[in-house]
Amino acid sequence: MAVSPKNPFGAYIREKRESLRKKDRRFSLRQVAARIGVEPSYLSKVERGENAPLSEEKIKLLARELDEDQDVLLALCGKIGADVQEVIRKRPLLFARLIRDLKNAPDHAVLRILREVRDGKW
Amino acid sequence: MAVSPKNPFGAYIREKRESLRKKDRRFSLRQVAARIGVEPSYLSKVERGENAPLSEEKIKLLARELDEDQDVLLALCGKIGADVQEVIRKRPLLFARLIRDLKNAPDHAVLRILREVRDGKW
DNA sequence: TAAACTGTATACCACACAGTACACGAAAAG
DNA sequence: CTTTTCGTGTACTGTGTGGTATACAGTTTA
Incomplete structure (x- = not known):
């Protein structure tokens, strides 16, 4: 098992981003990275599933950017929104x-x- | 703000453990630590709220040991059980x-x- | 064809998490 | 009064999280 686990989140957002890019050049990896506030090299690692975790904040920004549901993207990253967690913890x-x-x-x-x-x- | 945040988990389990100890000497910090599988010095830090996080596994063992609800203890640590999280993420x-x-x-x-x-x- | 833009490789970083190992003085038990 | 038990102080550790900074070669674009 020397191969990385390759969680589906990276592949999923890469596909979505590239699909949006066909209609709009502003959806290059670099420009999206800039808009959500991470280095392009880091988003590259994220999209290739190279064990590069995104914070909840960045995931939410990415969801808005790609017009995806934030809870779904969070779930794909193995996370649950802090607001939802708080309800349970209380x-x-x-x-x-x-x-x-x-x-x-x-x-x-x-x-x-x-x-x-x-x-x-x- | 040089003082530690002092989350209530430590104080809570200390009180519960010491209350059990009045009836049963087997509830010393050292013996409880041994039963849940951590070093006494670490449980000491936990009980004094010195920013010593317990893993979900140890929290569950502690809950059984002190006859407390595991979800309540997890919540006091700011956590949610992995099984509950899985239901939401799916x-x-x-x-x-x-x-x-x-x-x-x-x-x-x-x-x-x-x-x-x-x-x-x- | 020069300039800009693209994705990626590599190196580095600070902090949080979840602890262990050991020594110590005080208290309790025998 | 000695032995055991008790709680704690201090130092150290490996792994995960969430990134930045820089350089580089390939592709578009003007």
Whole structure:
């Protein structure tokens, strides 16, 4: 196992960036790197999956830049947004249990709960 | 601000351990440290809040040892269990949104949802 | 064809994390 | 009163995180 793990995040954003680039030259690696505030060489490593972690802040900027969902990109990096974490940490007994109980629930069940909550059912 | 931040985790487990120790001498710092697998000097630093982080594994062992809830102790350390994190990372669109929407929900509302889920309402 | 721009290779960095190893003086137990 | 146990002070360690700085060759662009 001398080969690197190659998490899918790098490949994913590279593909998305290059697809945007076909329509707009401002989506070169260098220019995107400049807009999210990292060195081009570093974003290059990120896109090639060379174990170059991005901070939550940079991931969010990148999500805005590439028109992707920030939670999805964070998840691809093995992270969870600090705001979401805070909700859980403030009431761990309630939320840790709720999430574990929903682990195997099908999407439509979670969606139904989401809608209930959004309808202000409390 | 030369004083350390003193997060409440250390004080909390120290109090709990010393309370158990009054009834059972096996709850000395040294013996508890041995049972959870760290050096006594390190647990000492932990209990005094000297910026000595415990790994998730050790926190769980400590929770069992002190008869505390693991999610609560993890939360006091600013952490969230890896199993809970995994649930969110596998379906970030659903779970990140659900948790954010429940951020300001009162306990009883979350509890009601918990009961619904446990009653197998999907 | 010269200038600008592109992606990447290499070297380096500070700090956080999660500890170990050992010595010490005080207290408790025998 | 000696031995054991106790909590703590100090020094050190390897790995992960989150990057910067610079140089370089290939490709566009004017």
